[in-house]
Amino acid sequence: MAVVAAAAGSAVGLGNIWRFPYELGQYGGAAFLILYVLFVVLLGAPIMLSEFAIGRLGQSDASGSFRKIDPRGKWWLIGVMGVVSAFLIMGFYSVVSGWTFEYIYQAFTNQFAGKDATTLASNFTEFSSDTVRPLLWTVIFMIIAASIILLGVKDGIERSTKFLMPLLLVIIIALGIRSVTLPGGIDGLRFLFQPDFSKINSSVILSAMGQAFFSLSLGMGCMITYGSYISKKNKLGHTVAEVTLLDTLVAVLAAVAIFPAAFSQGINPGQGPELVFITLPNVFSNLPGGQFWAILFFILLSVAALTSIISLMEVVVAYVTEEFKLKRVPATIGVVLAVLVFSTLSSLSFGVWREVHVFGMTFFDLFDNVTSKVLMPLGGLFIALFAGWVMPAKLLKREISNEGRLKLRFFNFYLMLIRYVAPLGILLVLLNQLGLGKWLGV
């Protein structure tokens, strides 16, 4: 049971409450939402099931599990790619996690009260462009995450997720109600639910797909690693359904809390990464007992970020301890130090290195885009190919049906999704973005 909570803890995080709304805001609202849900159902859920099955059958880390199932193939390289992705993701995720700590602090010291959107926005810029302060929070955050991994209190964290996650949901719903009832809030709901299909283009499609991978923690071996810890009695299909539904619910509710408020306050929905950090503080400052809600919200958000980053760290720590026979303590410390190099690059992207561009992007955007728009879709593509074509269908069925004890109603549909729909879909989205779509006439 704790492992299911861990998988949900991995999936639900900043991806839902920070990244989903800001991507949706930048990529056209409701049309993005529809694409996102399609990707979650057609690619996300079947790939998650495949990752769980590979991990539970292989009983090893993100790379070793492939080798156990197919000792002669080169599929273990997917796991190596996953480890690279994990570093890059942690490189920017740790920075945003650090921001949540700053906001807990600001909530405690009641710094949102009576401020309008413009002031809150400039406060955010002032903070995030600082050289030292955001990085200090990031370091503190990483030390806490590493201590949890090392002290083995993960079980405690996983059990507490079961209690904290519903609480997070309650707060988001309360915020949503407040937000929708603000003057002009209805425009935000329209933006969120009334699709304008003319806004769809190749980069909107790719972003929606990337967000599906990111939010569900897919395409880099995270769910393979967790799958290897799942009990043989667990009904994998049910777990996938629960995690996927919960993850999507949290994302949509976060958007319901954010967009009406943003429209009501005249905040541009396409603001970017700061969207949640300037919109919600304003809602809190208008809520009865606002300070209390703000503190609680940012604490829960940082806990959600913590359970997610722990899953990322776990991928790398499991990989280096199992593949290189390293001890857990030096492995974890090494990982944290390496990640902090990436974190520094990401954090300074908002300040002194704002103008430093690689492939036309700041380091922060580079790490974010390379992982969710390139590495994770590629990882997902290979995972689908492995589960669909390399693993014998009988073996896959045996694993998912718990040695034939469960009746699987959707197995053939699932097989069709991972054999054809997912690989072709991912390939087309990637080619389409490269402009090859036109060239190929699709």
Ligand code: TRP
């Ligand atoms: N899914 C998490 C979120 O939405 C982030 C995350 C955790 C992740 N583990 C991952 C993303 C593995 C990609 C891959 O916040």
